[in-house]
Amino acid sequence: MNIEEKLKEKISNALASQGIVFPVPSIIIEHSKSSEHGDYACNVALQLSKDLHKNPREIATIIVSNIDRSGISKIEIAGPGFINFFLSQESITKVISTIISQGSDFGKHEKNNLRVNVEFVSANPTGSLHLGHARCAAIGDSICRLYEAAGYDVTREYYINDAGAQVEHLGESISARYMTLLGIPTDVPTDGYHGEDIKKIASRIIDESGNKYLSDSIDNKKYFVQKGIELELENIKEDLKSFRVEFDVFSSESKIREGHRIESTIEKYKKFTYVSDGALFLKTTAFLDDKDRPIKKSDGQYTYFMPDIAYHLDKLSRKFDLLVDILGADHHGYIARMKSALMMQGYSRDILEVELVQVVRLMKDGLEVKMSKRTGNAVTLRELCEDVGVDASRYFFVSRAASSHLDFDLSLALEQNSSNPVYYAQYAHARLSKVLATASDIDFDLDGKRLREEQENELMVHLASYPSIIVSSANERAPQKIVIYIQKLASLIHAFYTECHIINSDDKELTQSRLALAKASQIVMRNALDIIGVSAPEKM
């Protein structure tokens, strides 16, 4: 149990001893913003004053006079009724030995036996991934890593839309390039794809099988579509891998449409459908939606919504306790309708959580550049990795809340290279690594007996809060909180490094204490960077 949990329990017990029931989970312990407010602060007295009809300071006094004071050096009641805790030296330094003994497991929680499926990116296999996908990939993967650290069993899933009009256009575009390369000039359809990747695919088909697919047969058309999807997907997987994102499961729309799966799904929804103007509608307004949605068009084709419902039911049939979809913000209308569809099958509205990621606007010299896959002028994930770097890109995307509208200026991102905050954090890790390597023959003082400075104290308190930050970030699916944590950690490490010289040839004991703190800090920095998929270099 860490310090915060212990404090919560003490407070709850103190209240219970006076007949006031206030369970541990509803108690909020916060880090004091300034050291004059102690190491931790609690506002229960203010929360309780309304229910108990008592002055908050009075309640605080009751708590303080009944609390178990072990590990606490001083308790103060401040302001309107805050309780400020000053920890004893031993309870602060204890975190060092905990971190060093747990190593890369520090911050990871015990398995909670909950299975979560996170679907993200899921870009159509019709071209390279671009900036917007990069943001989704960075956020999605970090959320997965957070869930893993918080004890969930996580499945990363990618849904391939390989059955709609988009992939038909892909096939036609490849076909046109293929013809042109073989000496029969053919225009790419106006709603087709014009990027370089299409040319590459066409020439690859020629390399593999020459002019075998020249005729306009249906089989050949199918071949171009199928081959196009295969190669685009291969490309996407490679790009994602170099961005340190790997999926466990790829599901495809065409599989969902196979056999009579859609028909049998519709059968399950019989109670909630009706025909209007020749189209089949799903009565989503019976649940959360403001309009009923068509699932089968009057021409007999399904809308995209129908296979999507079948797909979500497919995921649920694989026994997940929670589904998370990470989608572009233009899908927000989709949330109510999909939740409604799942509720029709008896699932709770919370079985599906949707995280909306705002689009990235590409800027150049202060002006917006419209990105389009069709015209091929988008900044791709690959370019981003090559020009800005994986670490800087992932850090940048994760440091902003998914809901924030984001402008991305590539030239500025390149310029800012050395002042990018990611290097601030990595540099802190590298500096500690160097000191630890230099003093590798000196033992650690795991009790941190000689740690007295304010910088050391603040650093230790911050280190101790890491496990609870993991839990709250995971619950809120908010990886940017980890970035904030990292930023603060880096700042404290740099201050410690500058103000508290670690290796002192004339004071071995002090050196041993500080080396232990350096080691613990290095471990936590590395663990935290790993959550957002950023490397922790030994030297820079």
Place this chain on the structure above:
RNA sequence: GCCCUUGUAGCUCAGUUGGAUAGAGCAACGGCCUUCUAAGCCGUAGGUUGAAUGUUCGAAUCAUUUCAAGGGCGCCA
């Protein structure tokens, strides 16, 4: 016209779910390298939290209205 998201320092953004003096990073200004990496540290300046009203001990956070930006509005994905 209706719905969703967003609006915080010159710029890019945080803000622990209603708490103490609203915080970081860039940019600006002033200091600090004969000792472990100056990609650093210490300090200064910068704010009517888009605007207004309300809810209460207490509001950037909740409610209503309003302005602005982006997105979505029954057979597109």
